[in-house]
Amino acid sequence: MIQTQLEKLIAQSLKRAQKKGELPKFPVPAIAVTRPRRQGQGDYSCALPLQIVRDVNNALKAQQAGKLAPMQIGEILLKRLPAAEFLDRAEIAKPGFINLYLSPAWLARQTALISQQGGEYYQVDLGEGKKVQVEFVSANPTGPLHFGGARNAAIGDALARLLENSGYLVQREYYVNDRGTQMRTFAMTLWRRYQQLFGMDVEIPADGYPGAYMIEYAEKIKAEHGDSLLSLTEEEVPERFQELGLKIVLDELEHDLAMMNVHFDNWFSEQSLYDNGDFAKVYAILRDQDDLYEKDGAVWFRASKYLKSDRDEVFIRSNGEPGYFASDIAYHYNKFIVRGFEWVIDVWAVDHQNQAKRLPGTMRAFGIDPQRLTIVLYDLVTLKRGGKEVKISKRAGEIVTMREVLEEVGADAARYFLLSHSNEARIDFDIDLAVAQSSENPVYYIQYAHARSASILRKAADAGLKPATDHLALLTCPEELALLRKMLQLPEVVINAVDHLAPHHLPHYALDLAKTYTNFYGHCRVIDMERKDLTEARLMLVQAAKTTLAYVLSLMGMTAPEQM
């Protein structure tokens, strides 16, 4: 990447200047080349002279030599800066910045590489083939996914896509909480709804699920099994209805997530941890390490041994059922030890922050470095309709489902909007506003830029013109070069997004890129039958821009339409 190469060049110039005796000797600090936010300060800039002025002058004082100002240090560094094909020139700017300018000719040549290599041109190898799992959504399978889950899906899937394109081997997993009290209540509610369909005078459990969707599920069961299940014994009911209900919900989840272009590689059953012996193994390990003890009729896990905290966690509740902590620990034992993931990312809503703070540390009990478990927390989505908040409550049966929002605003717009906020920021999502504004939504602006490039290429092909590399040097307009610069920024955006597990940088960059492209489009007419050479070069640029737009859109899980 250009940025790191520039950092190396500047480090070299400092070493050279020290070797020549133009600057005194001191340890070379970490050198940071950044993108200036304003124009006219180079494509990149570096504050090294300001950063080292104190070291320089301290060393000079020890030699009883005179002081140097940051600007003078900059001049010395500039003189020793090695040449590079991508570097046009470097300048000193007050109070002591080195501004670096990319070579226009080199920039123009990149269009050919981008067009040929497509998304690969932008791929960075951060992961080196490391096996990483992204576990996300994982909502309780007791009903349709509410819209808050859509944010989880958008973030988790974008992270997976970012990692896949950064050299990681990624698995997407959905953790299915298919055991415990919630599941039991779900099954019993379903059973009652089923009975009611046959006119039986029964009530759903007091703590049951009142939502109308439960009746739909019961109707599905009735359609398939008729009245044959009415004869089940009291012991058979919970298990059978859990099984039937779970299948319906999982099918529905898979379908709804597919609407958002999200697909999981694996649906992992919580129950399987107990069936396959993982839980028993974990229990034995902890017991043998004296990490478990009994109190108040429950079995406790000595979390305080592994965390900076004096609080322990209930492992087996006094009713004999394992608590959620037990399942979580066994689950992550399975991820690391049984399945061998080197890195695990869980995407959780902020209301699990306490667990998020504690779970990684407990991995030490199995000799697993807590750093291998990253929990990405995101804040909730507040849904509004016409400025009024819509309460999401599964309990009251009043929920806004992901499906209905997707049907209203579309998957692309929903994904874009959900991704465009930083994970920690709460989102106010006004459905009416989202629908009303959809025509002037940035989503369409970005997709439109892509569709336009496709259109130009089609039109050119009809006229017998194709992108060609022969005259790329003709790409010298400010708008052309600005577009190239913006495209080359993509790897930096990806690295930043991966480093911070912050996919919200993607939509902002995409909008920026589309804007730069549209500006080019407005200023530089591409197809010009009088100038075949320039047309071919610009077509190459258009193709490169189209590739880049499509690549960013795919990182966000959005479609890149050929026409709109």
Add this chain to the structure above:
RNA sequence: GCCCCCGUAGCUCAGUGGCAGAGCAUCGGACUUCUAAUCCGUUGGUCGCAGGUUCAAGUCCUGCCGGGGGUGCCA
């Protein structure tokens, strides 16, 4: 009480220690288009408050104020 997150333009939000940004909205222009779902220009901010660190702070540290969340034998 203690812990975490948020507070930046009218609105919605970006901002990796380097001269405060985008979209929308406002106002003024441009439609015989390679797709006007567009373009050009304009208005708009003591970055919640107060200290501190630094050559340099929206950004790092401390303390406040306001909003949200967490602190279960729920998950």
